[in-house]
Amino acid sequence: MHNISWWRTEFGEEEVQRVSDSIFNENISQGAVTEEFEGLIAEALDVPFVVATTSGTAALLMALMALGVQRDDEVIIPNRTWIATAHAALILGAKVVLVDVLPDIPIVDVSQLKQKITSKTKAIIPVQLGGRSVNMEEVWKVAKEYGLFVVEDAAQALFVKNSKGYLGTYSDAGCFSLSVAKLISTGQGGFVVTRNKETYERLKRIRTHGVDSVIDVTYTQMGFNFRYTDIQASIGIEQLKRVPNRISHIKAVYEKYKAGISGILFLKLIPVDVTQGEIPLYVEVLCKRRKALIDFLSSHGVQTRPFYPDLNLAGYLESTEDFPNSKVFGEEGLFLPCGPNQPLRNIERVIEFLDIFGKEGK
Numbered sequence: 381m382h383n384i385s386w387w388r389t390e391f392g393e394e395e396v397q398r399v400s401d402s403i404f405n406e407n408i409s410q411g412a413v414t415e416e417f418e419g420l421i422a423e424a425l426d427v428p429f430v431v432a433t434t435s436g437t438a439a440l441l442m443a444l445m446a447l448g449v450q451r452d453d454e455v456i457i458p459n460r461t462w463i464a465t466a467h468a469a470l471i472l473g474a475k476v477v478l479v480d481v482l483p484d485i486p487i488v489d490v491s492q493l494k495q496k497i498t499s500k501t502k503a504i505i506p507v508q509l510g511g512r513s514v515n516m517e518e519v520w521k522v523a524k525e526y527g528l529f530v531v532e533d534a535a536q537a538l539f540v541k542n543s544k545g546y547l548g549t550y551s552d553a554g555c556f557s558l559s560v561a562k563l564i565s566t567g568q569g570g571f572v573v574t575r576n577k578e579t580y581e582r583l584k585r586i587r588t589h590g591v592d593s594v595i596d597v598t599y600t601q602m603g604f605n606f607r608y609t610d611i612q613a614s615i616g617i618e619q620l621k622r623v624p625n626r627i628s629h630i631k632a633v634y635e636k637y638k639a640g641i642s643g644i645l646f647l648k649l650i651p652v653d654v655t656q657g658e659i660p661l662y663v664e665v666l667c668k669r670r671k672a673l674i675d676f677l678s679s680h681g682v683q684t685r686p687f688y689p690d691l692n693l694a695g696y697l698e699s700t701e702d703f704p705n706s707k708v709f710g711e712e713g714l715f716l717p718c719g720p721n722q723p724l725r726n727i728e729r730v731i732e733f734l735d736i737f738g739k740e741g742k
């Protein structure tokens with residue numbers, strides 16, 4: 381049991397009350413409360429169309445389906461992301477084509493995109509990892525030149541801005557997650573945003589087995605049951621109200637670590653550019669002695685989390701290339717305790733333990 385967990389978030393009385401109201405009002409499955417939640421997100425992100433669904437993974441899958449990605453198409457994905465990004469393409473029978481990330485930050489190296497494009501390429505999925513912003517102008521330029529769709533995986537980047545506006549809102553589709561370790565959560569959940577009305581209509585149909593209505597049924601296209609629930613949306617509506625405080629708090633957490641570990645030589649903070657509108661959802665570091673550090677902190681009640689392995693290590697993606705930049709992140713990356721409800725005194729404790737680890741030369 382850890383005294384300090386790697387992620388701390390909060391669900392309070394307000395969420396409990398709204399869920400309770402929703403149940404008493406018989407708003408259980410997808411209905412009026414989901415629509416209200418979608419409307420609030422649309423307003424907050426300044427985007428016309430939002431389709432809520434069961435997870436960020438489902439959001440990615442629905443977006444790729446809506447844009448017509450199918451068997452034998454190729455989809456370009458960075459080698460550093462949660463494997464969900466790849467699985468969304470793979471489950472449609474598409475081939476995942478991996479591309480390396482930048483040397484200093486784990487987001488796609490856009491200068492390597494063109495060399496990955498073939499006549500089968502259908503879409504690019506830039507991943508806005510850890511609330512960082514990919515150079516979208518460059519991605520859109522390449523996509524336009526080759527006639528490709530851009531689906532942003534903004535699962536970790538809700539309310540992150542670049543010079544144009546909120547991430548995820550200016551591509552063919554943007555996909556977000558509402559799982560627990562995100563800015564806001566509804567337990568599980570996710571949503572797709574788009575500015576394209578046709579894509580929106582297709583997404584809504586795909587969410588309900590390809591039909592416009594379950595009463596007056598016409599089979600129009602392949603879909604699935606990707607429906608959200610009003611119970612989850614009730615939590616989401618209250619979580620949205622917490623966003624401004626949460627953003628301030630996670631920035632404070634990040635700044636505290638930044639100051640606290642600047643003199644700790646065995647750790648390198650992976651930067652987030654807060655001045656440009658990025659949001660440091662997580663506090664991520666590189667440590668060559670990662671395993672020893674994880675064990676040391678754990679023995680003092682501090683939970684950390686190593687980065688997920690690079691995607692090319694999933695044999696079934698059949699990648700034969702080397703990805704030297706992402707390899708460093710995959711082998712040395714670590715999440716330090718953080719999150720919208722992580723007490724700042726916990727950060728101070730963690731920094732003390734990091735100091736001790738350094739001094740003891742573990």
Ligand SMILES: Cc1ncc(COP(=O)(O)O)c(C=O)c1O
Binds near residue numbers: 435438462536556
């Ligand atoms: C980058 C990224 N993409 C996709 C997903 C999938 O979201 P979900 O877990 O809601 O299915 C996640 C979730 O952690 C993620 O971090």
